[in-house]
Amino acid sequence: xxxxxxxxxxxxxxxxxxxxxxxxxxxxxxxxxxxxxxxxxxxxxxxxxxxxxxxxxxxxxxxxxxxxxxxxxxxxxxxxxxxxxxxxxxxxxxxxxxxxxxxxxxxxxxxxxxxxxxxxxxxxxxxx
Amino acid sequence: xxxxxxxxxxxxxxxxxxxxxxxxxxxxxxxxxxxxxxxxxxxxxxxxxxxxxxxxxxxxxxxxxxxxxxxxxxxxxxxxxxxxxxxxxxxxxxxxxxxxxxxxxxxxxxxxxxxxxxxxxxxxxxxxxxxxxxxxxxxxxxxxxxxxxxxxxxxxxxxxxxxxxxxxxxxxxxxxxxxxxxxxxxxxxxxxxxxxxxxxxxxxxxxxxxxxxxxxxxxxxxxxxxxxxxxxxxxxxxxxxxxxxxxxxxxxxxxxxxxxxxxxxxxxxxxxxxxxxxxxxxxxxxxxxxxxxxxxxxxxxxxxxxxxxxxxxxxxxxxxxxxxxxxxxxxxxxxxxxxxxxxxxxxxxxxxxxxxxxxxxxxxxxxxxxxxxxxxxxxxxxxxxxxxxxxxxxxxxxxxxxxx
Numbered sequence: 001x002x003x004x005x006x007x008x009x010x011x012x013x014x015x016x017x018x019x020x021x022x023x024x025x026x027x028x029x030x031x032x033x034x035x036x037x038x039x040x041x042x043x044x045x046x047x048x049x050x051x052x053x054x055x056x057x058x059x060x061x062x063x064x065x066x067x068x069x070x071x072x073x074x075x076x077x078x079x080x081x082x083x084x085x086x087x088x089x090x091x092x093x094x095x096x097x098x099x100x101x102x103x104x105x106x107x108x109x110x111x112x113x114x115x116x117x118x119x120x121x122x123x124x125x126x127x128x
Numbered sequence: 129x130x131x132x133x134x135x136x137x138x139x140x141x142x143x144x145x146x147x148x149x150x151x152x153x154x155x156x157x158x159x160x161x162x163x164x165x166x167x168x169x170x171x172x173x174x175x176x177x178x179x180x181x182x183x184x185x186x187x188x189x190x191x192x193x194x195x196x197x198x199x200x201x202x203x204x205x206x207x208x209x210x211x212x213x214x215x216x217x218x219x220x221x222x223x224x225x226x227x228x229x230x231x232x233x234x235x236x237x238x239x240x241x242x243x244x245x246x247x248x249x250x251x252x253x254x255x256x257x258x259x260x261x262x263x264x265x266x267x268x269x270x271x272x273x274x275x276x277x278x279x280x281x282x283x284x285x286x287x288x289x290x291x292x293x294x295x296x297x298x299x300x301x302x303x304x305x306x307x308x309x310x311x312x313x314x315x316x317x318x319x320x321x322x323x324x325x326x327x328x329x330x331x332x333x334x335x336x337x338x339x340x341x342x343x344x345x346x347x348x349x350x351x352x353x354x355x356x357x358x359x360x361x362x363x364x365x366x367x368x369x370x371x372x373x374x375x376x377x378x379x380x381x382x383x384x385x386x387x388x389x390x391x392x393x394x395x396x397x398x399x400x401x402x403x404x405x406x407x408x409x410x411x412x413x414x415x416x417x418x419x420x421x422x423x424x425x426x427x428x429x430x431x432x433x434x435x436x437x438x439x440x441x442x443x444x445x446x447x448x449x450x451x452x453x454x455x456x457x458x459x460x461x462x463x464x465x466x467x468x469x470x471x472x473x474x475x476x477x478x479x480x481x482x483x484x485x486x487x488x489x490x491x492x493x494x495x496x497x498x499x500x501x502x503x504x505x506x507x508x509x510x511x512x513x514x515x516x517x518x519x520x521x522x523x524x525x526x527x528x529x530x531x532x
Binding site: 066 | 455482485
C-alpha cells in the first residue's frame with residue numbers, strides 16, 4: 001500500500017489538493033490512477049474559468065473508462081498543466097508530481113469538506 | 129418467478145480463480161462470473177498479445193456437447209450454418225437464431241468426431257459436436273438446444289449437455305513456440321490419429337491430445353486477431369495446465385491477460401461481441417454476417433425471417449476511425465460532422481469503441497443508417513457533447529501480417 005503525502009488534503013472523488021496561500025494545486029490520487037489505467041486524454045478547465053466547489057470541471061479518460069473531475073474548491077483557474085496535452089499519461093504515471101492537473105486561486109479557502117491523508121486512506125481501504 | 133427479496137446468486141468462479149487473485153488481478157463481475165479484467169496494465173497485456181503472447185482464462189464460456197446419431201441434422205436445424213458439412217476436427221463460426229431471425233448467440237462449433245470414426249462411414253456411428261457459447265448466453269443456448277431437439281415433425285436423437293470443462297487461450301505470435309516448448313518438455317502431446325502437429329494444425333482446426341496424460345482438445349482458434357490456440361481441459365487439471373504454460377511461456381514474453389485486453393484485441397480485429405454488435409434485435413445481415421446463415425438448407429429456426437430480410441432502412445454495422453485521442457464508446461451517438469452550428473444530427477449508435485493501442489487513434493463499431501455505410505463516409509461521434517470527426521473504414525481495423 002503506497003503512502004499518501006500527509007501534507008496534502010484529499011476529496012472523496014479521489015483528488016488531492018495542495019494549499020499554498022490562496023493557491024490550490026489539484027491532481028488525482030494514486031488510487032484513481034490505478035483504477036483508470038493508462039490515461040489517454042485529460043480535459044482541463046481553461047485559465048480564467050470560474051469553478052464552483054463540487055461541480056464537474058473536466059475529465060480524465062483512459063483506454064477503458066472516463067472519469068469526471070470535480071472542483072475541490074471554488075475559485076478562478078490560474079494555471080493548467082500544459083504538458084498533459086502532449087503527455088496525458090503523466091496524470092496516471094506520476095499523479096502527485098508532474099501529472100498535476102490545474103491550479104485555482106481560491107476565493108475563500110474553506111477546507112472543512114476536504115479529507116486528511118489518514119481519513120482518505122481509510123476511505124480507500126474500505127473500497128478494497 | 130424471481131423473488132426480489134432473495135439476494136442475487138454469488139458470482140461463479142472458474143477453476144483458475146485463486147490463481148488470478150494470487151497474481152494480483154483486478155477481478156470484476158462479468159456475465160455472472162468473477163473474472164480477471166487485468167493483471168497489470170490492460171494496454172501492456174494488449175501489446176504483449178500483438179507482439180509475444182498472452183494467456184487468457186475463458187472458462188466462463190459455455191462448452192456444450194451435442195452427441196448422438198442425429199447430431200449433424202439437429203445442428204443444421206437448430207443453428208444458422210450447415211454444421212453437417214464440417215469435416216472431422218473442423219470448427220466453424222456460426223449463430224443460433226430466434227424464430228424472429230434475431231441472434232440468440234454467436235458460437236464456434238467443432239465437429240469432434242475423429243477421422244477414424246468418419247472413415248468407418250457407418251451412418252449409425254455416433255457423432256459429436258462441441259458448441260462454444262458466450263458466458264452470458266450459456267444457459268439460454270443450452271436450454272434452446274434442448275428445446276429444439278423436438279419439433280412438430282420429429283424428435284432428434286441427441287443428448288445435449290454442458291461439459292463444464294475449463295478453457296484456456298494462448299494467443300499471440302509466440303503461441304505456437306510456447307506450446308511446442310510444452311510438447312518438448314513431454315507434457316503436451318497431440319494424438320497421432322489427428323495427423324496434426326502444432327506447426328501444421330490449421331486455423332479453425334482442432335486436435336485431440338493430452339496434457340500430463342489427461343485428455344485435452346486443442347484448437348487453433350481465438351478472439352484476438354493473432355495466431356493462437358484454445359485448449360479445453362478438465363477443470364481439475366486447469367491449474368496445472370495454466371501454470372505449465374505460464375512457466376514455459378515466460379521466456380517468450382508471455383503475460384497473463386484479462387478481459388479488458390481481450391475486448392480491445394477483438395475490437396481491433398473487427399470481431400463482434402454479443403450484447404454490443406449482436407443481439408436478439410439484430411439480424412445477421414445487419415452485422416455484415418449474412419454469409420454465416422445458409423438459407424439453402426432445409427428448415428432451420430429463423431429461416432423465414434432471414435429470407436424476408438431486415439427492412440431496407442435497417443441500420444448496418446460499420447467501422448469508424450476517429451481523430452484525436454478521445455474514444456467514442458458504447459451507446460454514444462453517431463452524428464453527422466458538425467456543420468459549425470453546434471447542432472448534432474444523430475444517425476446511429478456506437479456499439480464498441482476504444483483508443484486503439486495498436487493504431488494510436490480511436491476506433492469504433494457502430495450501427496448507422498445504410499446510406500451512410502460506404503467506406504470513406506465522413507461521420508462523427510458525439511463524445512460527451514463534442515462531435516469528434518472520423519470516417520467509415522473497412523473492418524477489421526487491424527490485420528496481422530501473414531508469415532511468409
